Amino acid sequence: xxxxxxGLVIAHLGxxxxxxxxxxxxxxxxxxxxxxxxxxxxxxxxxxGSGLGRIESILPRRSLLxxxxxxxxxxxxxxxxxxxxxxxxxxxxxxxxxxxxxxxICENSTISAALVLNKADLALPEAIAxxxxxxxxxxYPLYQVSAKSGVGLAELSAVxxxxxxxxxxxxxxxKSSLTNALIPDKSIKTNTISATxxxxxxxxxxxxxxxxxxxxxxxxxxxxxxxxxADLNEGELVHGYREFQPYLGQCRFxxxxxxxxxxxxxxxxxxxxxxxxxxxxxxxKLREKMPA
Ligand SMILES: Nc1nc2c(ncn2[C@@H]2O[C@H](COP(=O)(O)OP(=O)(O)OP(=O)(O)O)[C@@H](O)[C@H]2O)c(=O)[nH]1
Ligand SMILES: [Mg+2]
Ligand SMILES: [Zn+2]
Numbered sequence: 001x002x003x004x005x006x007g008l009v010i011a012h013l014g015x016x017x018x019x020x021x022x023x024x025x026x027x028x029x030x031x032x033x034x035x036x037x038x039x040x041x042x043x044x045x046x047x048x049g050s051g052l053g054r055i056e057s058i059l060p061r062r063s064l065l066x067x068x069x070x071x072x073x074x075x076x077x078x079x080x081x082x083x084x085x086x087x088x089x090x091x092x093x094x095x096x097x098x099x100x101x102x103x104x105i106c107e108n109s110t111i112s113a114a115l116v117l118n119k120a121d122l123a124l125p126e127a128i129a130x131x132x133x134x135x136x137x138x139x140y141p142l143y144q145v146s147a148k149s150g151v152g153l154a155e156l157s158a159v160x161x162x163x164x165x166x167x168x169x170x171x172x173x174x175k176s177s178l179t180n181a182l183i184p185d186k187s188i189k190t191n192t193i194s195a196t197x198x199x200x201x202x203x204x205x206x207x208x209x210x211x212x213x214x215x216x217x218x219x220x221x222x223x224x225x226x227x228x229x230a231d232l233n234e235g236e237l238v239h240g241y242r243e244f245q246p247y248l249g250q251c252r253f254x255x256x257x258x259x260x261x262x263x264x265x266x267x268x269x270x271x272x273x274x275x276x277x278x279x280x281x282x283x284x285k286l287r288e289k290m291p292a
Pocket of ligand 3: 261265
């Protein structure tokens with residue numbers, strides 16, 4: 001039996017898995033399905049010759065962020081993370097449905113969530129400002145930053161210390177730009193893992209973990225269009241909207257689905273303005289996509 005070493009998965013590349021061990025990076029293969037290994041995983045690996053390695057086992061995870069894949073299956077996005085930072089911007093216009101999906105998934109896990117409005121150098125439309133107030137009222141931290149001007153970066157950098165975080169969100173919102181701004185050490189090879197498309201844009205193709213200079217790890221991840229609800233069920237989706245909690249158990253019917261049901265306390269609260277109608281409307285949209 002080959003000798004086992006421990007390591008940290010820092011990137012999931014097409015041709016293998018980059019594992020950091022004692023300061024070096026080893027390209028590893030795995031006998032398991034590649035998709036089951038995630039960035040942030042602690043693994044045991046063995047040397048398989050010519051500088052390559054083989055992942056033998058994944059150590060127990062303290063958290064796992066999942067996303068849907070084909071055939072109603074889920075696949076891991078990142079493991080052992082403490083907080084998801086959903087990055088969005090005015091341009092491309094922010095997708096609140098996507099934002100709600102991330103929040104719902106975090107509500108149902110041990111991972112906490114925060115919002116990052118990047119490109120704060122651009123004017124903020126009133127409609128977005130109003131939505132953001134709703135999220136803040138719900139207790140979600142909001143960081144307004146600009147990778148371009150540097151606004152808000154010190155505050156964001158401070159919260160990233162001593163924890164493992166991931167930047168997620170739509171493509172083009174500036175996740176990689178922020179990562180680069182937060183990690184002044186340019187030795188990080190962003191371009192080796194992001195491909196330049198024919199439009200000259202550096203679109204991130206693999207989630208990659210970086211060590212922050214002041215402590216803590218940050219994972220930059222590829223942009224997503226539709227995140228989906230991973231394996232959340234109906235009850236978990238309801239739980240995913242934290243402002244619904246006080247109304248649960250107050251609906252007329254115990255099996256209320258909070259859609260068009262008579263005497264639904266959540267719907268009534270949305271209609272009276274006690275909870276945000278746009279959030280409730282997005283809940284209905286997500287609810288509709290679930291298998292009946
Ligand atoms: N005005 C402005 N533009 C920015 C800012 N941050 C990033 N950008 C621009 O936004 C575009 C996309 O930035 P990226 O960092 O590649 O975005 P991303 O979220 O990593 O995109 P994917 O990797 O495709 O998911 C680039 O043209 C950046 O120059 C900012 O603070 N202000
Ligand atoms: Mg990127
Ligand atoms: Zn109800």
